[in-house]
Every structure is written in C-alpha cells, then in structure tokens.
Amino acid sequence: MISITPHAAEKVREIATAEGLADQGLRLRVVGGGCAGFQYDLYFEDKPTDMDEHFESNGVKMFVDPLSVQYLDGTEIDYVEGVHGSGFKFGNPNVTGTCGCGSSFSA
Secondary structure, eight states, X not given: OOEEXXXXXXXXXXXXXXXXXXXXXXXXEEEEOSTTSEEEEEEEESOOOTTOEEEEETTEEEEEOHHHXXXXXXXXXXXXXXXXXXXXXEEOTXXXXXXXXXXXXXX
C-alpha cells in the first residue's frame, strides 16, 4: 500500500489544476541514480499500463510499475515547506540508507 497525506494530496490537485492535468493520476517510480543508488520519480500520467499497480489515497490516483512497487510498498508521501525549500517527501520504510543531500536512497 502506498499513501499520500491530505496536505500532499491538496498540493497534487493544485499542481494538476494549474497545469491542466486534473484528470490524470500520479506516476510513482524508482529509478537508478544518485549517490546512494536510487531516486524517486514523480509525474502526472493519463494512461497507466496493464501491468501497473493502482492505488488511491485522499482522492489521488497513483500508478506504480511492478519493479518500483517492491521499493515503494508502505511508503507515505507528504508535502513539506521550509526555509530550505518545499517539495514532496517520501516516508519509505524500505530505505536502508540515504545520501548526504537526501535526494537518493538505497534499499
């Protein structure tokens, strides 16, 4: 199960409306890269594949490919705002380590 907090869901809807993508879902992926090995990839998608896992949380549809779902299972996505910037934050119980800047992880 993958979930998104109410605050993050509100931000997703705000971005989708501003970009004219209100009918689309959110694609979540784990891709190779970064100094720790993996990075999160998040973007809007209108046509999930037949192999995708489908999740819905706080009114946001999410699509995850079979490879990424093993790394994202149990993850909660939040949206944080602070002095150093704002963005989506992944609370992922599968992470075994992160890089110094926090933009990549290992599992």
